[in-house]
Amino acid sequence: MTSPAGPPPTGGGSEQQRLKLLAVTACPTGIAHTYMAAEKLAQAAASRGIDMKVETQGSIGAENVLDDNDVSTADGVIIAADKDVDLSRFVGKRVLTVGVAEGIHHPEQLIERVRSAPVHTAGAAPAASASGGGKERSVAYKALMNGVSYMIPFVVVGGLLIAISLSLGGHTDPSGGLVIPKDSFWMDINNIGVIGFTLMVPILSGYIAYAIGDRPALVPGMIGGWIANTGDLYDSKAGAGFIGAIVTGFLAGYLVLWIKKVKVPKFVQPIMPIIVIPIVATTALGLFFIYVIGKPISWVFEHLTDWLSGMTGTSAILLGAILGLMIAFDMGGPVNKTAFLFGTGLIATGNQTVMGMCAAAIPVMPLGQGLATLIRRRLYTEQERETGLAALFMGCFGISEGAIPFAAARPAQVIPANMLGGAVAGAIAGVAGVEDAVPHGGPIVAVLGAVSGVPMFFVAVLIGTAVTGLTTVTLVDVSERRRKGAAPVAGLGLAGPLEPALVGVGAGAAAGGAAGAVVAQRIVASSSAPAAETAPTGTPSAGAGADAGADTNTGVLSGYLTEQTVKVALDARDKEAAIREMAELLARTGKVADLDELVATALRREEQGTTGLGEEIAIPHAKTDAVTAPVVGFARSAEGVEWGSLDGTKARLVFMISVPEAAAGDEHLRILALLSRKLMDPGFRERLIAAPDEGAVLEVLSEVR
DSSP: OOOOOOSOOOSOSOGGGSOEEEEEEEOSSSSHHHHHHHHHHHHHHHHTTOEEEEEEEETTEEESOOOHHHHHTOSEEEEEESSOOOOGGGTTSBEEEEOHHHHHHOHHHHHHHGGGOOBOOTTOOOOOOTTOSSOOOOHHHHHHHHHHHHHHHHHHHHHHHHHHHHHHHOEEETTTEEEOOTTSHHHHHHHHHHHHHHHHHHHHHHHHHHHHHOGGGHHHHHHHHHHHHOGGGGTOSSOOHHHHHHHHHHHHHHHHHHHHTSOOOTTTGGGIIIIIHHHHHHHHHHHHIIIIIHHHHHHHHHHHHHHHHTTTTSOHHHHHHHHHHHHHHHSSSHHHHHHHHHHHHHHTTTOOHHHHHHHHHTTHHHHHHHHHHHHTGGGSOHHHHHHHHHHHHHHHTTOGGGGHHHHHHSHHHHHHHHHHHHHHHHHHHHHHTOEESSSOOSHHHHHTTOEESHHHHHHHHHHHHHHHHHHHHHHHHHHHHHTTTSOOOOSSSOOOSSSOOOTTOOEEOOTTSSTTOOOEEOOOOOOSSOHHHHSOTTSOSSTTTTTTTOOTTSOGGGGTOOGGGEESSOOOOSHHHHHHHHHHHHHTTTOBSOHHHHHHHHHHHHHHSOOEEETTEEOOEEEOTTBSSOEEEEEEEEEEEOOOOTTOOOEEEEEEEEEOTTOOSSHHHHHHHHHHHHTTOHHHHHHHHHOOSHHHHHHHHTTOO
16 A cells, blocks of 8 residues: 655655546436535645545436546445445455545545555445445445335236236236237237236345345345245245335345354355355345244235134125225235235136226235325335336236336335325225126226226226225325435435435436445436527527637527526525526526426425535526526525525525426436536636626536536
């Protein structure tokens, strides 16, 4: 290890004495803080004569990627991240892991601390900094979100393909439910969808394990998930479903961590992560599930069936509510299957009312969760809302698994809401005497004529769906308010206070495809319309010096910020008034269709967490159809506005970004990343503050490239 660097060299020092450091910055949404931390670290290193290369893992992908040569010659690595970063390439190097906020607020301290950081060893779990900055979610939460993020595509693809094949190629058959002719085109589509559904549970388990125990845990996690979902292996008519997969994922991950701690001879160490650990962990976990966990599941299944059989003569309302609770509890797991197979078995005896209760409850979970994403959009990321639309479609075809991603991500809120809605739907169907002649559920069976009492069937489904949707948003909203001021959420759902993220904008997989591929919010603020359509008309292209004479299609910040949307003196003294004043500034362009809605959306974003970035900067923003095209505004406040920034500074430089719901693409991701990074330059901020008029402000902002 090179000796610590002294004062910045004056030109006569030896290059061999210069300390060389690397850094990786990443935040849950991959926008502002990722680049702010990178810039601060680079500045702190440069001021000390230290060579530093910083890789940013933002929502637009990994940039300035560290190559093998960089790593081999580095004296230390700083990981300033609030999401998982793959450390396997840094084996043998001193690695300091902290939150992204530490990279922004204490870069000098990190540079000093990395010199004495522990050396990262092969297979070691990331070591958290003893005084690491930034509150972080627990390892268990991040692992769960990692599994959910990888599972979602399998749920969506598998569910939609099954739904399409049933709707276009299926027909009712009293002996076999909804039947698709064998050897038909639609049967092939159905089979492909079934594969997706079959894989989703092992994927959930495998990537939970991967996030905990790294690559050696992937195989035992996936095989454990497959075993959990295959009841035949432990004499159960129903597998353990996604709940069993969560259990096997955590068991596999922590089992691998425990095995890694076992001391082995040096000649065995190279094969531990690729042979010994996967084989031992997979065998132990598989046998444990089959012989220890599986038997109780089978026992519960059998006794639940016997218990339900004894209730067939009781109140239809009570039986319907119980069946609805069971159907909604685990969505394909043993409790769900018990209720479903109980109803299916009674069809052959001529009792079709029990299946009618089940059929009404089956679609409530996906329909209710899809409804929740529509009625309270701000509580959900873009990926969740897209998953919600898919869930609505799956619900129409009786595919309850469409709600699994929501239940896995927020079990404490979603599962009770699902069960309440399912119980209501089952009870209404029971009291109305709804009958179902086929072993399937959802509106599709009524459309195809397998249900008697169709009007009440739909009443039961609609009321149950409404109960689930409203209960979900209420519980999620309460949970969000309790977490206000907590750490940034790296998974599905809520934006944290550190990271500015457009209201309603989606989560994407973390760059790089490692264990940090967590569903997280990201800012999507560009328009698919050509620049000529989005550039303001009748305004100077770039003010007094920004690309003078340039085409009006290429103004400052892609033409979204012009003299119309610049104000050198903000009148407001508090945050709410400042946001309204900024919205009125944007309205000068004629692109604001509803000023009050724009203000309300921006304020809702502030409720999720402050957009004050520190360093006297705030970037309020909103994604809403209150604007007809992307638009950016900038204003200065002489005294500053209290914005709740983590460093306690008042906001003197305020940018406001707003884009319509239909906006898509990466252009504004890049603009915001560049803007956030440029704003970390004290000289740039000073020039912005000193600019005498709007034209001069635009000239300074033209440096953002």
